[in-house]
Amino acid sequence: MKVGRFSLSWSVFSFFLLFVSCNKSMDTFLTEDKQTSNNETTQESTISELDDLATTVLNSSNTSGVISGRTDVTLDDRLNCTGTTIEFSNVSADKTSGTVTITFPSDGCTDKRGNVRKGQIIITWTGGKWFQPGSVQTITMNGYSINGVAIEGTHYVTCVAASTNPISITWTISGEHSATWPDGTTASRKVNKKRKWDHSDTDDIYAISNGPSGIYSAEGTNRHGRQFKTIITSPLIYLRSCALNNKVFIPVKGQKVVTHISMSGKTRSMTIDFGDGQCENTYLVTCGTVTKTLTAKNDSSAD
Numbered sequence: 001m002k003v004g005r006f007s008l009s010w011s012v013f014s015f016f017l018l019f020v021s022c023n024k025s026m027d028t029f030l031t032e033d034k035q036t037s038n039n040e041t042t043q044e045s046t047i048s049e050l051d052d053l054a055t056t057v058l059n060s061s062n063t064s065g066v067i068s069g070r071t072d073v074t075l076d077d078r079l080n081c082t083g084t085t086i087e088f089s090n091v092s093a094d095k096t097s098g099t100v101t102i103t104f105p106s107d108g109c110t111d112k113r114g115n116v117r118k119g120q121i122i123i124t125w126t127g128g129k130w131f132q133p134g135s136v137q138t139i140t141m142n143g144y145s146i147n148g149v150a151i152e153g154t155h156y157v158t159c160v161a162a163s164t165n166p167i168s169i170t171w172t173i174s175g176e177h178s179a180t181w182p183d184g185t186t187a188s189r190k191v192n193k194k195r196k197w198d199h200s201d202t203d204d205i206y207a208i209s210n211g212p213s214g215i216y217s218a219e220g221t222n223r224h225g226r227q228f229k230t231i232i233t234s235p236l237i238y239l240r241s242c243a244l245n246n247k248v249f250i251p252v253k254g255q256k257v258v259t260h261i262s263m264s265g266k267t268r269s270m271t272i273d274f275g276d277g278q279c280e281n282t283y284l285v286t287c288g289t290v291t292k293t294l295t296a297k298n299d300s301s302a303d
């Protein structure tokens with residue numbers, strides 16, 4: 001079985017970064033451990049998906065793509081709903097800058113996995129086409145929500161390396177976001193990571209690793225009021241085929257360590273392992289000597 005997407009300073013806790021681990025005498029997880037792991041996994045996948053949507057749209061027939069034939073966005077069920085519009089504006093003659101706005105209908109666009117998206121995603125690019133080193137995408141949410149969770153904020157996607165045979169593109173990603181659940185709870189998140197896309201005739205592979213500083217991939221406060229920091233210890237691998245065919249929206253491989261401040265005030269760390277590449281929405285969480293298998297859901301029901 002496979003074991004497997006906010007902004008406060010972490011400097012206050014710099015003296016605790018030896019990662020005081022979970023109490024090894026525990027024979028069960030605390031509720032807050034499950035909450036932290038579920039909340040972190042869901043939020044990472046939700047934010048990562050915005051980058052994937054941007055790539056899909058920018059590689060459509062409306063702009064000069066890098067893949068022969070380019071992307072037909074009508075084949076992507078996240079965008080193929082009555083009332084969803086994709087509008088390009090202010091595109092330069094050489095297509096090295098411009099804006100594209102994705103607008104979902106007011107009653108939502110439901111994909112094949114049951115995710116419901118509303119609002120707008122606005123993507124502005126400058127400095128070159130999306131696959132050219134030096135180009136920068138600015139992705140902003142305007143009234144955007146997925147499954148009733150409102151996502152706000154802006155992040156920046158900078159292309160730092162690219163090749164076309166085979167197709168392989170690397171971006172650095174930074175930004176700040178907030179999420180608000182229907183019950184009014186909120187989370188804040190700052191991201192700092194790399195995203196590498198390898199395309200082939202059989203699949204699209206996305207590998208997520210720590211940002212240029214190598215210090216962390218995300219930090220902030222989760223919806224349960226606990227501050228956290230995430231370090232990727234083995235690249236998180238997303239497969240497009242798993243998302244499209246198996247409704248798997250989380251990584252299918254890779255590891256990360258999440259450290260948070262428990263309700264008792266102690267620093268606790270856990271390792272999240274997404275496994276060996278199988279398309280499943282489960283993952284392992286290890287805290288001290290205790291390991292649990294959890295199932296991710298793209299909403300708050302498992303959190």
